[in-house]
Amino acid sequence: MSSSETEKYVYIDALGSREGQPITLKGWVTFRRDSKGIVFLGLRDGSGFAQTVVTQDQVSEETFALASELALENSVVVHGVVVRNERMNEMEVAVSGLELIQAGPEYPISRKAHGVEFLMDQRHLWLRSQKQWAMMRLRNRIVFAIHRFFQERGFLQLDPPIFTGNAVEGTTTLFETDFYGEPAYLSQSGQLYGEALALAHGKIYTFGPTFRAEKSKTRRHLSEFWMIEPEMAFYDLDRNMDLIEDFIVFVTQDVLEGCAKELAILERNLAPLQNVQKPFPRVTYEDAVSIIRGEKEVDGRNSLAVMQQDLDELKQQIAENTADIARREEAIATGSLKKGEINFNRSRIDQLIATNKELEEKTGNIPQWLESARNFPRGEDFGGSDETVLTRLFDRPVMVYRWPAAIKAFYMKRDPEHPEYVKGVDLLAPEGYGEIVGGAEREDNLDLLLHRIEEHKLPVEAFQWYLDLRRYGSVPHAGFGLGLERLVTWMAGTRHIREAIPFPRAYGRLRP
Numbered sequence: 001m002s003s004s005e006t007e008k009y010v011y012i013d014a015l016g017s018r019e020g021q022p023i024t025l026k027g028w029v030t031f032r033r034d035s036k037g038i039v040f041l042g043l044r045d046g047s048g049f050a051q052t053v054v055t056q057d058q059v060s061e062e063t064f065a066l067a068s069e070l071a072l073e074n075s076v077v078v079h080g081v082v083v084r085n086e087r088m089n090e091m092e093v094a095v096s097g098l099e100l101i102q103a104g105p106e107y108p109i110s111r112k113a114h115g116v117e118f119l120m121d122q123r124h125l126w127l128r129s130q131k132q133w134a135m136m137r138l139r140n141r142i143v144f145a146i147h148r149f150f151q152e153r154g155f156l157q158l159d160p161p162i163f164t165g166n167a168v169e170g171t172t173t174l175f176e177t178d179f180y181g182e183p184a185y186l187s188q189s190g191q192l193y194g195e196a197l198a199l200a201h202g203k204i205y206t207f208g209p210t211f212r213a214e215k216s217k218t219r220r221h222l223s224e225f226w227m228i229e230p231e232m233a234f235y236d237l238d239r240n241m242d243l244i245e246d247f248i249v250f251v252t253q254d255v256l257e258g259c260a261k262e263l264a265i266l267e268r269n270l271a272p273l274q275n276v277q278k279p280f281p282r283v284t285y286e287d288a289v290s291i292i293r294g295e296k297e298v299d300g301r302n303s304l305a306v307m308q309q310d311l312d313e314l315k316q317q318i319a320e321n322t323a324d325i326a327r328r329e330e331a332i333a334t335g336s337l338k339k340g341e342i343n344f345n346r347s348r349i350d351q352l353i354a355t356n357k358e359l360e361e362k363t364g365n366i367p368q369w370l371e372s373a374r375n376f377p378r379g380e381d382f383g384g385s386d387e388t389v390l391t392r393l394f395d396r397p398v399m400v401y402r403w404p405a406a407i408k409a410f411y412m413k414r415d416p417e418h419p420e421y422v423k424g425v426d427l428l429a430p431e432g433y434g435e436i437v438g439g440a441e442r443e444d445n446l447d448l449l450l451h452r453i454e455e456h457k458l459p460v461e462a463f464q465w466y467l468d469l470r471r472y473g474s475v476p477h478a479g480f481g482l483g484l485e486r487l488v489t490w491m492a493g494t495r496h497i498r499e500a501i502p503f504p505r506a507y508g509r510l511r512p
């Protein structure tokens with residue numbers, strides 16, 4: 001094909017500047033709607049989604065016949081002219097010609113509602129649908145923003161190994177593999193290598209896949225997830241927290257600026273993201289426990305009382321929806337409505353039923369959350385619901401720091417003024433998204449670190465190289481880890497983490 005011919009091919013995301021021009025698109029059919037003498041074809045081409053219109057008296061008989069036969073996900077070439085659809089305020093294409101690339105059997109994913117397990121089995125195809133498309137674009141934007149943030153601040157991205165000889169975050173979640181006859185573990189975290197790299201380069205970040213055998217199905221856990229782990233020489237816990245704050249604000253702002261379209265497709269409520277501004281509240285673990293147990297108020301508000309109020313509001317909303325459903329059903333039953341009105345009411349009823357199902361799930365959970373929050377055992381790690389109760393009182397992410405040493409990793413530095421506690425920090429996202437960052441200042445004293453390794457019953461031999469970092473020019477240093485998929489899930493406002501990665505790996509999910 002000559003270059004002058006290839007030039008007229010455009011992508012859907014460039015239609016805005018082509019009004020009135022003849023163009024050619026290549027893509028896939030997303031819907032077909034027939035009416036008299038006209039076929040509306042949805043088209044996607046990777047860059048976006050557009051409507052194309054085939055009018056019988058403006059195209060050849062063959063073209064109209066082909067248009068009338070096209071089915072979901074058939075691949076096609078579309079020739080036409082770009083016109084503005086005033087009503088939708090969008091560009092569409094008035095079709096002059098169509099070529100079929102490939103048709104194939106009926107597409108397994110239809111426009112009707114499918115169960116998530118079915119969609120997950122079809123993940124390789126599901127990725128084509130609009131919300132999943134938006135989700136992946138959001139992920140891509142976030143990855144780019146992360147690199148930009150660190151690169152602009154003089155950090156080097158350096159990659160730790162994935163086959164490792166030692167545990168970082170405790171031994172229970174390790175995936176063991178066979179490395180030429182020797183046991184090896186898939187990396188749970190690049191941190192220990194990151195520390196070595198930080199002592200060589202000052203400020204580094206690792207960004208790679210990490211693996212955890214989490215033998216339960218939750219909406220926050222994957223077995224394979226991507227982690228960003230900055231590590232900085234000469235940083236203490238406070239500077240670490242400052243960096244976490246700057247980082248999260250930067251990425252959130254970038255998403256708001258660059259992903260307006262994607263967030264709209266995902267129906268994301270933007271207010272909680274717009275609230276992500278400095279400073280983030282910094283709460284010690286002990287204060288956080290008091291807030292969770294309802295013993296300490298925040299700005300005169302009590303966590304348990306606020307959750308109880310949420311519960312009452314949810315119940316009221318369910319009651320209102322139920323009454324609305326009944327009214328609409330009554331109206332339909334009178335037999336006096338037109339067909340269009342009946343359809344409208346039916347689809348509204350379906351929506352209300354679906355909404356109520358979601359609301360009921362929430363109301364079902366809250367009483368248990370309240371119960372376990374009230375009785376939270378001081379000294380233990382937070383569960384997902386405790387994090388939800390705690391963050392409910394704040395309008396932005398919350399940093400919980402100074403954790404009991406007993407529930408945190410061996411490498412965290414003790415707080416010299418509070419020796420029972422370590423200089424660790426978790427960042428909890430609002431809206432019930434829970435922990436998205438875990439970090440700490442590191443133990444930099446050789447003897448203390450050796451002692452911790454023994455206390456945690458870890459094999460000292462495997463850590464000799466790591467101990468060298470404390471033998472030769474040890475310095476205070478700190479870092480943190482952000483779970484990419486947790487961040488994407490929160491930014492997207494999606495319930496479950498499995499949609500935040502192209503091909504999730506989780507307990508019970510290895511394929512496709």
Ligand code: 4AD
Nearest residue numbers: 189191221222225229436437438439480481483486
């Ligand atoms: O809190 P974690 O376990 O911290 C570490 O791994 C440290 N070595 C990081 C560091 O200081 N360099 O994990 C860090 C983050 C969590 O806050 C969470 O966002 C994510 O990693 N994460 C998971 N994401 C998805 N699925 C899982 N199973 C995850 N486990 C942790």
Ligand code: MG
Nearest residue numbers: 426435437438
């Ligand atoms: Mg953690």
